[in-house]
Amino acid sequence: MATGIPDEARQRHGELSQELDDANYRYYVLDQPTISDADYDRLMRQILELESEHPELITPDSPTQKVGSPITTEFDTVEHLERMQSLDNAFSTDELSAWVARAEKEVGTLASFLCELKIDGLAVNLTYEQGRLVRGATRGDGRTGEDITNNIRTIEAIPTQLKGEDIPDVLEVRGEVYLPVEAFEKLNESLVDAGKAPFANPRNGAAGSLRQKDPRVTAKRPLNMIVHGFGTWTGGTQPESQSHAYEVMRSFGLPVSDRYTVVDGLEEVRHYIEHYGENRHEPAYEIDGVVVKVDQLTLQRRLGSTSRWPRWAIAWKYPPQEVNTRLLDIRVGVGRTGRVTPYGVMEPIKVAGSTVAYATLHNADEVRRKGVKIGDMVVLRKAGDVIPEIVGPVADLRDGSEREFAMPTHCPECDTELRAQKEGDVDIRCPNARNCPAQLRERLYFVAGRGAFDIEALGYVAATALTQPLEPDDPPVKNEGDLFHLDIDELKKIKSVVREQRTGLPKIDPKTGEEKVVTFFATKAGEPKKTVDKLFEELEKAKRQPLWRVLVGLSIRHVGPTAAQALAREFRSMDRIIEASEEELTAVEDVGPTIAAAVKDWFEVDWHREIVEKWRAAGVRMEDEGSEGPRPLEGVSVVITGSLESHSRDSATAAVQALGGKVSSAVSKKTGFVVFGDSPGSKYDKAVKLGVPLLDDAGFAVLLEKGPDAATEVAITSEE
The missing domain is CATH 3.40.50.10190 (BRCT domain)
Structure with a gap:
């Protein structure tokens, strides 16, 4: 037994080892991970820190000394000609700089780096002899994998015979098999329709598809592959660099990425990382980082490897987009256009830099398609690093207590019967647009948003207070037209329930356990707060906003900033837009028949036109300056x-x-x-x-x- 190690450290090391071994087994063997990549990375960093403090804890059985997981007995085992390794990770620019410094300490200044996307798929090893594919295998534990040759042969992108000249006698090709995001969504939908559990994410879908016992099942799934390295290369053209190897393998007909690039210096590496950090959803597949490699093969050989990873490569990991959390409930919210949207209420968790407790589920069909149930452990991600989205359930963790979601039949805020706006719509809506408190609250908040009038002093709490004061008083804003006719004395009286933005649910006062009520516009002494002066100042500024912002503020279905700007640019005044025929509206660039019909329909409603007239009477601009003047940038x-x-x-x-x-x-x-x-x-x-x-x-x-x-x-x- 190791000596000099605190019992607490030894115990924690054992706990971490067990958690990581179990995670590896579920990821590499069962293809059914129950923790996210972010959680796995967090556990690995903890055990590495422990071993750094207490090197005596490092043994051959430690998760830090192993790659992958032992193989199963479902497929025949095969030994790789050269070991397949994992990659060390960098989570900050300091860690990336430290990796470069360590490498340059060994071999001198590094002339160039190859940067490529880190695909979230299943690592495989293909062996070609005299240009013919003789074996395909999973990574396994890095030395021994599972023989999945018959399944590999069903993937269209993988050639069974290399083409060209000077082909190596033996070539091991390493790459990532993946399921495109769009194909993953269709696959999950078909699984749910068949009464089967859906895959949690595209990586699971790829792994599960590739490890089918019947290759005919694999053949029906649109798997793809991208090459990201090689092992043994005997005979034929000998590459001089990683990038040269890629181009040679491309000439053989192998699927090499067109998104890799060779750069000079660390600054250009950072530019590549930043670009794909901003455009993570641009590729057809999921990525979770960027792999940076020393391009020259002679330097790679000099740098060598540790027991787990090469010293000449590192993986930059983006902040986690995917995490696992518990879906506590599924509720519905009513938007400004009456659309009723289910959303998940989850155990709060941090993802992509912010804490998330709610995530959209779009509509009842989407809930069914994803196969999620209330009580599930779910995979949560931020689409585009902004919008929280539930990807799917971790079905293996179900214990039978989960329950199906049922869409309500009546509006949760005004009790109006819900219905589709027209036949064939997947969304259902509350048709009580004029009097539904939820729709009015959301529309007023939208009016003040940056895309419309941009009224800084009118946030969600203020919008709630103006539209839903406590009885018996009527709200000062009965529709959007009243916004520019507010009275200070009226505002001072308002008491309102505070509501959660995004869900519209009342906030609960932690001290009393009751709904939180505020007098938003007045002090305890009954005097107007400073925010009232700011609000009136902002309302005056808003009256001078250009026509397109006024159009956006009307909440006409389908009319966002692009369409509103096009209409304002073409017609220059509200009256001309109202008078225009549907054909004239359709002819405007960026408008088209759907938006044109929505505009005509909106202005045919009496109380809609009343909003416009109330705004006009209050002094809101209804035409752009110079509407009759020259337009030198027309068409630019x-x-x-x-x-x-x-x-x-x-x-x-x-x-x-x-x-x-x-x-x-x-x-x-x-x-x-x-x-x-x-x-x-x-x-x-x-x-x-x-x-x-x-x-x-x-x-x-x-x-x-x-x-x-x-x-x-x-x-x-x-x-x-």
């Missing part, structure tokens, strides 16, 4: 990126639109100009690649004052 598309010195993003957008131009969010060959400031990001890079003219602050001023021809003369081109 502008993209704005980075921080400008002369304008905020909103004021720059308004300036372009006031002159008839269109502001777009994406760069394409049709873009007229890209206006850039500090930290412009990937849009600047794309503009350079496509040869789109670039304007700095001074160039943007020329565009606004003198028009596109003059701006073209001062624009920065990619050649410069």
